[in-house]
Amino acid sequence: MSQSMTRSPLAPASFPDLPVIKGVRFASASAGVKYQDRTDVMLALLAPGTSIAGTFTRSLTRSAPVRDCQAKLGDDCKDGAAILVNSGNSNAFTGHFGQTSVEQITSAVANVTEIPETRIFTASTGVIGEPLPHDRIIAKIDELADGLSEARLKDAAEAIMTTDTFAKGASAQVEIEGQTVSIAGIAKGSGMIAPDMATMLVYIFADAKMEQSALQSLLSSICDRTFNCITVDSDTSTSDSLMLCATGASGVDATGNDAFASALETVMLELSHQVVRDGEGATKFVEIQVTGAETDSDAKTHGLSIANSPLVKTAVAGEDPNWGRIVMAIGKSGAAADRDLLSISFGDVLVAEKGWVSPNYREDDAAELMKQDEIIIKVDLGLGEGHATVWTCDLTHGYIEINADYRS
Amino acid sequence: MSQSMTRSPLAPASFPDLPVIKGVRFASASAGVKYQDRTDVMLALLAPGTSIAGTFTRSLTRSAPVRDCQAKLGDDCKDGAAILVNSGNSNAFTGHFGQTSVEQITSAVANVTEIPETRIFTASTGVIGEPLPHDRIIAKIDELADGLSEARLKDAAEAIMTTDTFAKGASAQVEIEGQTVSIAGIAKGSGMIAPDMATMLVYIFADAKMEQSALQSLLSSICDRTFNCITVDSDTSTSDSLMLCATGASGVDATGNDAFASALETVMLELSHQVVRDGEGATKFVEIQVTGAETDSDAKTHGLSIANSPLVKTAVAGEDPNWGRIVMAIGKSGAAADRDLLSISFGDVLVAEKGWVSPNYREDDAAELMKQDEIIIKVDLGLGEGHATVWTCDLTHGYIEINADYRS
Numbered sequence: 001m002s003q004s005m006t007r008s009p010l011a012p013a014s015f016p017d018l019p020v021i022k023g024v025r026f027a028s029a030s031a032g033v034k035y036q037d038r039t040d041v042m043l044a045l046l047a048p049g050t051s052i053a054g055t056f057t058r059s060l061t062r063s064a065p066v067r068d069c070q071a072k073l074g075d076d077c078k079d080g081a082a083i084l085v086n087s088g089n090s091n092a093f094t095g096h097f098g099q100t101s102v103e104q105i106t107s108a109v110a111n112v113t114e115i116p117e118t119r120i121f122t123a124s125t126g127v128i129g130e131p132l133p134h135d136r137i138i139a140k141i142d143e144l145a146d147g148l149s150e151a152r153l154k155d156a157a158e159a160i161m162t163t164d165t166f167a168k169g170a171s172a173q174v175e176i177e178g179q180t181v182s183i184a185g186i187a188k189g190s191g192m193i194a195p196d197m198a199t200m201l202v203y204i205f206a207d208a209k210m211e212q213s214a215l216q217s218l219l220s221s222i223c224d225r226t227f228n229c230i231t232v233d234s235d236t237s238t239s240d241s242l243m244l245c246a247t248g249a250s251g252v253d254a255t256g257n258d259a260f261a262s263a264l265e266t267v268m269l270e271l272s273h274q275v276v277r278d279g280e281g282a283t284k285f286v287e288i289q290v291t292g293a294e295t296d297s298d299a300k301t302h303g304l305s306i307a308n309s310p311l312v313k314t315a316v317a318g319e320d321p322n323w324g325r326i327v328m329a330i331g332k333s334g335a336a337a338d339r340d341l342l343s344i345s346f347g348d349v350l351v352a353e354k355g356w357v358s359p360n361y362r363e364d365d366a367a368e369l370m371k372q373d374e375i376i377i378k379v380d381l382g383l384g385e386g387h388a389t390v391w392t393c394d395l396t397h398g399y400i401e402i403n404a405d406y407r408s
Numbered sequence: 409m410s411q412s413m414t415r416s417p418l419a420p421a422s423f424p425d426l427p428v429i430k431g432v433r434f435a436s437a438s439a440g441v442k443y444q445d446r447t448d449v450m451l452a453l454l455a456p457g458t459s460i461a462g463t464f465t466r467s468l469t470r471s472a473p474v475r476d477c478q479a480k481l482g483d484d485c486k487d488g489a490a491i492l493v494n495s496g497n498s499n500a501f502t503g504h505f506g507q508t509s510v511e512q513i514t515s516a517v518a519n520v521t522e523i524p525e526t527r528i529f530t531a532s533t534g535v536i537g538e539p540l541p542h543d544r545i546i547a548k549i550d551e552l553a554d555g556l557s558e559a560r561l562k563d564a565a566e567a568i569m570t571t572d573t574f575a576k577g578a579s580a581q582v583e584i585e586g587q588t589v590s591i592a593g594i595a596k597g598s599g600m601i602a603p604d605m606a607t608m609l610v611y612i613f614a615d616a617k618m619e620q621s622a623l624q625s626l627l628s629s630i631c632d633r634t635f636n637c638i639t640v641d642s643d644t645s646t647s648d649s650l651m652l653c654a655t656g657a658s659g660v661d662a663t664g665n666d667a668f669a670s671a672l673e674t675v676m677l678e679l680s681h682q683v684v685r686d687g688e689g690a691t692k693f694v695e696i697q698v699t700g701a702e703t704d705s706d707a708k709t710h711g712l713s714i715a716n717s718p719l720v721k722t723a724v725a726g727e728d729p730n731w732g733r734i735v736m737a738i739g740k741s742g743a744a745a746d747r748d749l750l751s752i753s754f755g756d757v758l759v760a761e762k763g764w765v766s767p768n769y770r771e772d773d774a775a776e777l778m779k780q781d782e783i784i785i786k787v788d789l790g791l792g793e794g795h796a797t798v799w800t801c802d803l804t805h806g807y808i809e810i811n812a813d814y815r816s
Contacts, residue, residue, distance in 0.1 A: 061739030061747045093735045093747065095764030128732025129765055310718070310803075311811055318812035324536025327501045331469030339469045339501065356503030357537055395718075397808050403719055404726035404804065 010277035010285050010373060010393070011166040015157070018171045019182040020150045021205040023047035023247025027147035028159035029140040033133060034088030034126060041137055042156035043144040044203065045113060046081040050247045051209075052121070053216035055223050057240035064091050064098030065122045066241055068106075072118055074212060081119040082109055083243060084137070084144075085160050085201060087188070091124035091132040101134040108138040112145045123201050123241045125188065126162050153205075157186035160201055163402060164188050164278050170270035172263035179252045181208045181260060183267050189275040202227065202242040202271055206264070208254035210246045218261055219244045226268040229300065229390040230276050276391045281398025284316050285374045286391065292343075293386030298335035302379060303390035305333030313395035316375060321366030323351045326377065341382030346370065418685035418693050418781060418801070419574040423565070426579045426592040428558045429613040431455035431655025435555035436567035437548040441541060442496030442534060449545055450564035451552040452611065453521060454489040458655045459617075460529070461624035463631050465648035472499050472506030473530045474649055476514075480526055482620060489527040490517055491651060492545070492552075493568050493609060495596070499532040499540040509542040516546040520553045531609050531649045533596065534570055561613075565594035568609055571810060572596050572686050578678035580671035587660045589616045589668060593675050597683040610635065610650040610679055614672070616662035618654045626669055627652045634676040637708065637798040638684050684799045689806025692724050693782045694799065700751075701794030706743035710787060711798035713741030721803035724783060729774030731759045734785065749790030754778065 024046050028039040046052070054073050056066050084105060091098050102122055110117040124132060157167040171184040185204030210218075219242070227242060244264075246254070254260035277285055288306050293299035306312055309329040315322035323344050330337050340355035346366045350358045369375070432454050436447040454460070462481050464474050492513060499506050510530055518525040532540060565575040579592040593612030618626075627650070635650060652672075654662070662668035685693055696714050701707035714720055717737040723730035731752050738745050748763035754774045758766045777783070 057739075059736070059739030060741075060745040061735045061750070090732075093732060093760070093763060095748065095762065097764070128735055129760065310807070314808055314811035317808065320812070324498075324501060327469045327536055328467070331465075331467030333468075337468040340503065342469070352501070352537065354503065355501060356505070394812075395808065396812065397805055399718070400722055400725065400803065400805050400808060403722035404728070404802075 006165065008165045008278045008282060010282055012274065015154055015167050016169050016171060018153050018169050018184040019173060021182055021184050021247065022150070022207045023050060023249030024205045024245060025148035025150050026152040026156040027144040027149065028152065028155040029143050029147070031086065031136045031140045033086050033136055039155065039159035040087045041140055041144065042085050042159040043109070043141070043148070044083040044156065045148055046077060046083070046245050047247050047249055048078055048080045050077045050081055050245050051212040051215045052077060052081060052243060052245050053212060053219040054241065054243040055220060061093060063124060064094060064102050065124050068099070068102045069121045069123070069241060072121060075118065076212065077119050079119065080115045081121070081245070082113055082115050083121045083123070083203065084109055085123045085125070086137055087160050087162050088126040089124055089130055089132045090126050090128050093129045094131055097131050101132040104134045105137055108141050112141050121243065125160065125201055153184055153186060156203070157188070160186070160188040162188065163280060166278060168271055168274040168278070170267045170274070172266045174259045174263040176252045176254060176257055176259060179250060181206065181250050181252050181254060183263055185267050185271050187271040187275055189278070204244045204264070204267060206244070206246045206254070207248070207250035208246050208252055208260055209248035209250070210253065210255050214255050215244060215246055218264065222261070222265045222268050226265065226272045229303070229388065230272045230392065273391060276393050279393035280402045281396040281400070282393030283396055283398070284394040286316055286393060287374070287376045288390050288392070289376065289378045290381070290389070291378070291387045292380040292382045292384060294336045294381070294384045295386040296388055297386070299386040299388035300390065301335035302330050302333050302337070302381070303388050305329045306377065306379070307390050307392035310395055313392065316370070317394035317396045319367065319370040321346050321351065321363060321370050326379065327352070330379065336383060337381055338383060343380040343382065345378040347376050414573065416573045416686045416690060418690055420682065423562055423575050424577050424579060426561050426577050427581060427590040429590055429592050429655065430558070430615045431458060431657030432613045432653060433556035433558050434560040434564040435552040435557065436560065436563040437551050437555070439494065439544045439548045441494050441544055447563065447567035448495045449548055449552065450493050450567040451517070451556070452491040452564065453556055454485060454491070454653055455655050455657055456486055456488045458485045458489055458653050459620040459623045460485060460489060460651060460653050461620060461627040462649065462651040463628060469501060471532060472502060472510050473532050476507070476510045477529045477531070477649060480529060483526065484620060485527050487527065488523045489529070489653070490521055490523050491529045491531070491611065492517055493531045493533070494545055495568050495570050496534040497532055497538055497540045498534050498536050501537045502539055505539050509540040512542045513545055516549050520549050529651065533568065533609055561592055561594060564611070565596070568594070568596045570596065571688060574686060576679055576682040576686070578675045578682070580674045582667045582671040584660050584662060584665055584668060587658060589614065589658050589660050589662060591671055591675050593679050595679040595683055597686070612652045612672070612675060614652070614654045614662070615656070615658035616654050616660055616668055617656035617658070618661065618663050622663050623652060623654055626672065630669070630673045630676050634673065634680045637711070637796065638680045638800065681799060684801050687801035688810045689804040689808070690801030691804055691806070692802040694724055694801060695782070695784045696798050696800070697784065697786045698789070698797070699786070699795045700788040700790045700792060702744045702789070702792045703794040704796055705794070707794040707796035708798065709743035710738050710741050710745070710789070711796050713737045714785065714787070715798050715800035718803055721800065724778070725802035725804045727775065727778040729754050729759065729771060729778050734787065735760070738787065744791060745789055746791060751788040751790065753786040755784050
C-alpha cells in the first residue's frame with residue numbers, strides 16, 4: 001500500500017490521451033481515507049438512459065460494495081447513475097458495518113446528485129478488515145459534484161490507485177454508420193491479481209447505445225478472454241469489479257456491431273495488460289500462447305498453470321530458459337496432456353518437441369531471448385484445436401519487498 | 409540445484425539415530441551424474457518376502473522412473489527387491505531415452521544382485537529434460553553391492569539430496585505381541601513441493617510383515633494426512649515417489665495393528681515436516697489448522713489455499729499478522745465459506761470472529777507471535793465438523809535467490 005514505489009519498468013511511456021465520452025463526467029478529491037497528500041475518491045456521473053454492465057469477483061469473502069453492486073446491476077438508469085470509488089480501504093470483511101458504510105455513502109451521493117440511491121454504485125480498494133471511515137468520503141461529495149467535468153477521466157484513474165505505480169487508461173474509437181463512437185476506460189490493480197474475476201477495479205465508458213442485457217453479455221464474453229486471462233500472483237481479490245457504462249450520448253446503437261465489440265476488446269485487452277505490466281515487482285511481461293489442447297478450456301488451464309507457477313515465474317525473472325519447469329506446470333495442471341506430443345518454444349526458438357529437447361536447440365539462443373522485457377512462451381499440446389493466451393509477469397525480489405518487507 | 413546453500417534455520421539440530429531395520433541393507437556411491445565431490449547414488453537391497461507399497465506424483469508429465477515403478481508395483485517380492493536412486497538428473501521429459509535409461513540400470517542391478525529385473529525400482533531427482541548419463545551409474549553398481557550394510561541408511565539419505573540443506577530421517581519403534589517392530593524412513597525435497605502427490609522422494613522401511621495390498625491401503629490413507637498436506641510452492645514435481653517396504657524380518661505381522669499404523673504415521677508426519685522445514689528460502693514453519701468446515705475435504709481446500717497464497721506467505725515472512733490476506737485466500741478457495749461465521753486466530757490470539765475483527769484484538773499481540781519460528785494459524789468456518797491441518801513455510805528473498813538468481 002506504499003505510494004513510494006518506483007514506476008514499473010514495464011509501464012507505458014505516459015498516460016494516453018483519452019477521448020471525451022459524452023454522457024459521463026468525472027471528479028476526484030482528497031478525502032484522507034488512508035493516504036495523505038493525494039486524491040483517493042472519484043465520482044463518475046452518468047446521463048439518464050445509460051446502460052451499465054458489470055462483472056465482479058467470485059470470492060466468497062467479497063466486499064460489501066461488491067455485494068451491493070451485484071444486487072443493483074441489471075435495472076435501467078432512466079434517471080441517471082453514479083459510481084463512487086475510494087482507495088485506501090477495501091471495506092471488505094467489515095461485518096454489518098460494511099453495508100452500513102455503503103448505505104451512508106450512496107444515500108449522501110443521492111442527496112447531492114438527485115440520482116436514485118438504487119442507481120448509485122460504489123467500490124472500495126485497499127486494506128482488508130478495517131472499518132471504512134465513510135464520514136471522510138461523505139464530507140467530500142459536494143466538492144466532487146461541483147468539480148465534475150467530461151475531461152477528468154485521468155484524475156479518476158489516479159484517485160483509485162493503491163500499490164499501482166502508474167495510472168492505467170486505454171481508449172478506442174470506431175465508425176458506425178458514419179458516426180464516431182468512443183470508448184475509454186481506466187483500471188487499477190497490481191497485486192492480488194488472479195483470474196476468475198474481473199481484476200481489481202476497471203471502469204469503461206462508451207457513448208454508444210445498448211440495452212443492459214446485450215451490454216452485459218458482450219462484457220462477460222470479452223472479459224473471459226482479457227481480464228480473466230491475466231494473473232500476477234494467483235491471489236484473487238475480495239474487491240474485483242469491472243463496470244462498463246454505455247451512455248448512449250452519441251445516439252448510435254452498437255448492439256450486435258462487430259466493430260464496436262472489437263474496439264471494446266482492444267480497450268479491455270490493453271487495460272488488462274497494463275495491470276500485468278504493473279504487477280508487484282514485475283520486470284518482465286510474459287505472454288503464454290497455448291495451442292493444440294483438447295479444448296479451449298484445457299488450453300486456458302495449462303496457460304494459467306504455467307503463469308501461476310512460482311518456479312516458472314522465478315525462472316523468467318532470472319532470464320533462465322528453464323523449460324523443464326514449463327513441463328512441470330503442464331503436468332500438474334489437471335488438463336489433458338501427453339508428454340510425447342508436447343512442443344515448447346520461447347519466442348521463435350523451438351526448445352522441445354515430441355517430449356524431448358529439440359535436436360537444433362541451442363540454449364544460448366533461448367538465453368538471449370530471455371533478456372528481453374517481453375517474453376512469449378508457446379506451448380503446443382499436439383492433441384486438438386483448443387487454444388488460449390494468458391498473460392503474467394515474473395516473480396522477483398520486488399514482489400517480496402512489497403509484500404513482506406513493509407507492513408501494509 | 410546448488411549444494412552450497414546454508415542449512416535451513418528450521419532444520420533439526422542433527423540427523424536422528426535411526427534403528428537398524430532387519431531385512432534391508434544400504435549403500436551409496438559417487439557416480440558424478442551431475443554433482444562432484446559428493447555421493448549421488450544409493451542402493452537399498454530388500455530381503456525375499458518384503459512387501460512394497462508406493463504412492464507417486466499424479467503429474468501427466470511424470471518421469472520415466474515413476475512410470476516404471478507404477479507399472480511394477482503390486483507384485484510380491486519372493487526373490488527380494490532393490491531400489492536404486494540417483495540425484496542430479498530427474499530423467500523426466502527425456503522421451504523414449506528415459507525408459508531406455510531405466511531399463512539399462514535395472515538390468516545392470518539385476519545382473520549384480522541376482523534379483524529379478526521386475527523387482528528393481530528406480531528413482532531419479534534433479535534437473536528435468538537432460539538425458540540421464542546412466543553409464544556413470546551402472547559403473548558404480550559393483551561398488552554399491554559390495555558396500556551394502558544395515559547401518560548405512562543415513563548415507564542413503566545424503567546421496568539423494570538436491571537443493572536440500574539437510575538430510576532427512578525419522579523413525580519409530582512399537583511393541584506388538586511382546587516384540588519390537590522398527591520403522592525408519594528418509595526423504596529429500598525442498599522446492600517443487602505441492603500436494604496431490606507423495607512429495608519428492610521418500611523411502612520408509614519397517615521390519616514388520618504385511619501383505620502388499622494391506623500395506624498399500626495403509627500407506628495411501630496416511631499419505632493423505634501427511635505428505636499430501638504439505639506445500640512449499642504449489643508446484644508439483646514430475647518425480648515425486650514414496651515407497652514403503654515391510655521386510656517382515658521381525659516375524660511380526662502388523663496387519664490391522666493400530667499401534668503400527670500410528671507409529672508409521674508419526675514417521676511420515678515427521679518426514680513431511682522436515683521437507684517443509686527445508687522449503688527453499690524458508691524462515692518460518694507454518695501450521696494451518698482448519699475447523700468447522702462443511703467437510704474434511706473443504707477444510708483441506710481452504711488450508712491449502714491459505715498455504716499456497718503468495719500474499720499470505722510473504723506476510724508470514726514479513727512477520728505481519730495480515731489476517732485480511734487469510735480472508736482473501738478463504739474467499740478464493742472454491743470451498744464453502746460464510747464471511748459472517750468466520751473466525752481466525754494466530755496461535756492463541758483471536759484476531760477475527762463473525763466476519764470482523766475481534767473486539768479484544770490488539771495487533772501488538774499478534775505481531776509478537778509472528779516473530780516466532782513456528783506459526784500456527786487457526787481458521788474456523790463455523791459451518792460444520794470438517795477439519796484438516798496443512799503445513800507450509802514462508803515465501804522469502806531466499807526462494808527468489810535459489811530459483812531466479814542462479815541458473816539451475
